[in-house]
Amino acid sequence: MATYNVDRPENVDGEDFSNYFSAYGFLYNQKEMLEDPHRMASYYNAILGNKACFKDKVVLDVGTGSGILAVWAAQAGAKKVYAVEATYMAKHAEKTAVANGFGDVIDVIQATMEEAELPEKVDIIVSEWMGYFLLRESMLDSVIIARDKWLKPDGAMYPSHATLYVAPIFDFTDDRRALEHDTALDNWGHFTEDLERKYGVKFGCLDASYKEECKQYFYQSALWVDSHPSQMLADRTAVKEFDILTLTLDELKSNHGGSVKTQMRMTPVAVENCHNAINGVLGWFDADFRGCPSNPAPKPVTLTTEPTTEGATHWGQQQFHINPAIAVNNDDTLSIDWEIRRQKQNPRLLEVTYKLEVEAAATGAKSAAALHHFKVD
Amino acid sequence: MATYNVDRPENVDGEDFSNYFSAYGFLYNQKEMLEDPHRMASYYNAILGNKACFKDKVVLDVGTGSGILAVWAAQAGAKKVYAVEATYMAKHAEKTAVANGFGDVIDVIQATMEEAELPEKVDIIVSEWMGYFLLRESMLDSVIIARDKWLKPDGAMYPSHATLYVAPIFDFTDDRRALEHDTALDNWGHFTEDLERKYGVKFGCLDASYKEECKQYFYQSALWVDSHPSQMLADRTAVKEFDILTLTLDELKSNHGGSVKTQMRMTPVAVENCHNAINGVLGWFDADFRGCPSNPAPKPVTLTTEPTTEGATHWGQQQFHINPAIAVNNDDTLSIDWEIRRQKQNPRLLEVTYKLEVEAAATGAKSAAALHHFKVD
Numbered sequence: 001m002a003t004y005n006v007d008r009p010e011n012v013d014g015e016d017f018s019n020y021f022s023a024y025g026f027l028y029n030q031k032e033m034l035e036d037p038h039r040m041a042s043y044y045n046a047i048l049g050n051k052a053c054f055k056d057k058v059v060l061d062v063g064t065g066s067g068i069l070a071v072w073a074a075q076a077g078a079k080k081v082y083a084v085e086a087t088y089m090a091k092h093a094e095k096t097a098v099a100n101g102f103g104d105v106i107d108v109i110q111a112t113m114e115e116a117e118l119p120e121k122v123d124i125i126v127s128e129w130m131g132y133f134l135l136r137e138s139m140l141d142s143v144i145i146a147r148d149k150w151l152k153p154d155g156a157m158y159p160s161h162a163t164l165y166v167a168p169i170f171d172f173t174d175d176r177r178a179l180e181h182d183t184a185l186d187n188w189g190h191f192t193e194d195l196e197r198k199y200g201v202k203f204g205c206l207d208a209s210y211k212e213e214c215k216q217y218f219y220q221s222a223l224w225v226d227s228h229p230s231q232m233l234a235d236r237t238a239v240k241e242f243d244i245l246t247l248t249l250d251e252l253k254s255n256h257g258g259s260v261k262t263q264m265r266m267t268p269v270a271v272e273n274c275h276n277a278i279n280g281v282l283g284w285f286d287a288d289f290r291g292c293p294s295n296p297a298p299k300p301v302t303l304t305t306e307p308t309t310e311g312a313t314h315w316g317q318q319q320f321h322i323n324p325a326i327a328v329n330n331d332d333t334l335s336i337d338w339e340i341r342r343q344k345q346n347p348r349l350l351e352v353t354y355k356l357e358v359e360a361a362a363t364g365a366k367s368a369a370a371l372h373h374f375k376v377d
Numbered sequence: 378m379a380t381y382n383v384d385r386p387e388n389v390d391g392e393d394f395s396n397y398f399s400a401y402g403f404l405y406n407q408k409e410m411l412e413d414p415h416r417m418a419s420y421y422n423a424i425l426g427n428k429a430c431f432k433d434k435v436v437l438d439v440g441t442g443s444g445i446l447a448v449w450a451a452q453a454g455a456k457k458v459y460a461v462e463a464t465y466m467a468k469h470a471e472k473t474a475v476a477n478g479f480g481d482v483i484d485v486i487q488a489t490m491e492e493a494e495l496p497e498k499v500d501i502i503v504s505e506w507m508g509y510f511l512l513r514e515s516m517l518d519s520v521i522i523a524r525d526k527w528l529k530p531d532g533a534m535y536p537s538h539a540t541l542y543v544a545p546i547f548d549f550t551d552d553r554r555a556l557e558h559d560t561a562l563d564n565w566g567h568f569t570e571d572l573e574r575k576y577g578v579k580f581g582c583l584d585a586s587y588k589e590e591c592k593q594y595f596y597q598s599a600l601w602v603d604s605h606p607s608q609m610l611a612d613r614t615a616v617k618e619f620d621i622l623t624l625t626l627d628e629l630k631s632n633h634g635g636s637v638k639t640q641m642r643m644t645p646v647a648v649e650n651c652h653n654a655i656n657g658v659l660g661w662f663d664a665d666f667r668g669c670p671s672n673p674a675p676k677p678v679t680l681t682t683e684p685t686t687e688g689a690t691h692w693g694q695q696q697f698h699i700n701p702a703i704a705v706n707n708d709d710t711l712s713i714d715w716e717i718r719r720q721k722q723n724p725r726l727l728e729v730t731y732k733l734e735v736e737a738a739a740t741g742a743k744s745a746a747a748l749h750h751f752k753v754d
Binding site: 066 | 403404405408411412417421425443445448449452469472473475476477565568572575576577578579580581582583586587590594
């Protein structure tokens, strides 16, 4: 009886620190995020491209990690930066602040954001809180709590807005996943035969349970992908838009639970390229840095994680499979009702349910609505 | 900011269930253990090769998982089997019991062993509790607690004994690890140069911290290996032997903390094959099924995880690197003082410290003692 890492951690009260924060306690992981060029350029331009917004301001960096956003804020002219970090990484952030000549400007506070005490209110909150499919990790909760407690009434949030997007796709590698699924089931068959023959124990009674486990793993778990724009069969559609300055914690939690309708029209060229079929829906996000009404950013910046030909950010996109594929034609309309909830066992992870319907452009006929369940683990 | 799994989970009170047990809640993981032929044959022979020991007995299976040991105990003639399992896997064990015709004999109890209440004391406790390097996972604690609470005074433990072994080795693939280590440091150098040039932030102040992180990861973390017997440079030596029938929880915990001396003499042929050098120490275990004095097993069985030419068990061996390698000659004597402790942050994981000294057979001269620290994560 021996396993290394826990594949799919559950979560109950009090277990959050070790399950969640410890992943950010190693420089190796920080380095990976610091090597994401689009992430880096977006935050760099948002802060150092808008120095006027930061000049002489008091800034709070929620989850500073290696301390890079705090250093940029100081370089942009902030008179004081409070850099809050729960993990041991806080010690590194302190060194980085000193090494970059901002030992007096940046105060690193090793604490969770909920526990941290600042000596004053702040003009700007910067944070890189976005997870896969935007909402995974639920770190936005801590940012909203920080805003309500520490941001001055006319203060700014960086990013100021975030939007969750989706688009239907055809994934040419999807066959491989189906093959892996079928192979896993075949293996189970051989395994139970062997077990009975060699050791006299019948395990066939678990066939259905194993089949269900495989279905959940291969077909109901969202997959990290780096999709190519040519795989998209319609323009992107926004599922949810968040104004980080006004969003409440209640809204954020109920937004996850609420149902949202999206409609997309199939684009002719894409559909033809993709054998007139959809076998997945792709989800990703944009984050916008626009400042706030009283202190708008002269040069607004958008960090997008959408499919590009230049390679994915470390967030990539999340792919929700559709198996079997659904036939579509030019100009057909795809309607999807979305429900995004937090997982009960670990509220930092997500459960996504979507109901999908295709209306044929030629006849107006509607396909039967198909319901899909996914986990974003 | 996005990571998938937590690589190296920490642990504090109350977090044990999600971090530890959830790894055993999937049939996929159970299947992996049930496909380990040496593990399977050993338990099968220990139970069904000693039917006389089990006939009309009351048996407790600690951590039954898929329920296979419980079914074998019932097949061996047990009149009642209590199968305790903390995870959802208990539901599968129940089905397995019924499907194999032992619905009335096997009572599955979904609970941790510490919480489980049995209606009577038992004659035999069976359990597959062994982790990497025998002691990782600390599941033996629960078995000892079960024994003290539920085993009749003259009852038997399966396994009845366990031994932790070590041997010096030369690993021909060790260069690769050194190369990976050096590459990681090189990459860090390029990364910090880029960061300063592109984004104006100095990270050189973290060089030493990153170097230390790499050292811990590449050179101070025990590695799962499937070693070949020809890599061993001396006969195996026992570090610790455990009599599972008499071992106390206090002894178990203090055994982990106590220092133990081992001595090994280099075997000529092996040393010549291996360039007269040691670059690692290998650790593994045997588990013995001998029954107990009042109910001895007519056919004792040993489950060994030592290097063989037939391929590793799923436990493999744990390799502790020595870098740089140490020169040795035929008949030299290797002395090692061992300390095996539980990690403070997660007591299910281990910390191993060993002090190593070589006495030259030719001259009697002793090398300077070198101290090595490792984590078994």
